[in-house]
Amino acid sequence: AQSVTQPDIHITVSEGASLELRCNYSYGATPYLFWYVQSPGQGLQLLLKYFSGDTLVQGIKGFEAEFKRSQSSFNLRKPSVHWSDAAEYFCAVGASFGNEKLTFGTGTRLTIIP
Amino acid sequence: DTAVSQTPKYLVTQMGNDKSIKCEQNLGHDTMYWYKQDSKKFLKIMFSYNNKELIINETVPNRFSPKSPDKAHLNLHINSLELGDSAVYFCASSQVPGPSTGELFFGEGSRLTVL
Numbered sequence: 001a002q003s004v005t006q007p008d009i010h011i012t013v014s015e016g017a018s019l020e021l022r023c024n025y026s027y028g029a030t031p032y033l034f035w036y037v038q039s040p041g042q043g044l045q046l047l048l049k050y051f052s053g054d055t056l057v058q059g060i061k062g063f064e065a066e067f068k069r070s071q072s073s074f075n076l077r078k079p080s081v082h083w084s085d086a087a088e089y090f091c092a093v094g095a096s097f098g099n100e101k102l103t104f105g106t107g108t109r110l111t112i113i114p
Numbered sequence: 115d116t117a118v119s120q121t122p123k124y125l126v127t128q129m130g131n132d133k134s135i136k137c138e139q140n141l142g143h144d145t146m147y148w149y150k151q152d153s154k155k156f157l158k159i160m161f162s163y164n165n166k167e168l169i170i171n172e173t174v175p176n177r178f179s180p181k182s183p184d185k186a187h188l189n190l191h192i193n194s195l196e197l198g199d200s201a202v203y204f205c206a207s208s209q210v211p212g213p214s215t216g217e218l219f220f221g222e223g224s225r226l227t228v229l
Contacts, residue, residue: 041222041223042222043118043206043220044157044204044220045220046218049217088155101159101162101170101172102159102218104156104157106154106155106156107156107157
């Protein structure tokens with residue numbers, strides 16, 4: 001069964017600073033990987049996804065993520081964060097076939113300080 | 115126009131009561147889901163329906179019964195509520211089953227508090 005680990009429960013960065021959120025997955029084949037963002041009181045919104053091809057994927061709101069098979073990682077990055085980026089970020093992994101469910105990590109809460 | 119809408123947004127009730135949460139999507143998607151998010155923000159799938167048919171049923175107490183009258187609606191009924199049922203319940207939809215097509219569209223959640 002697939003699993004996702006987000007090692008950082010809470011990260012605080014200054015506005016304008018760069019950001020990297022970590023995600024490690026466990027899956028026997030090539031996974032489908034996702035990052036979702038949850039703003040307070042809202043549902044989750046897809047930031048970006050990786051299915052195949054270029055291992056560096058671009059998403060919305062200036063985010064990008066890099067798939068590294070050798071490290072089983074899919075870290076999310078942003079070169080310069082904005083106060084509006086404060087939210088909960090979830091990494092998720094899905095099987096590359098059938099109706100398999102999407103498995104989410106436990107999330108990383110991002111706080112932005114002025 | 116909200117793509118995935120859930121009602122009610124907040125629900126406070128006593129142990130032992132029965133309650134329902136409704137979900138509707140206007141995206142024309144075939145697949146709908148219920149997820150439970152606990153107090154630690156852990157998000158776990160409960161059910162998935164594709165075109166009104168149940169395709170995923172995780173290990174969920176049978177006090178939880180989903181119902182899909184048509185592919186645009188997926189309601190969740192909970193009998194004999196327990197304290198541990200307190201959580202935020204998210205409805206979601208996708209164009210086809212499985213994650214391979216990518217995006218899940220989530221509702222804003224229904225926060226259930228059992229006293």
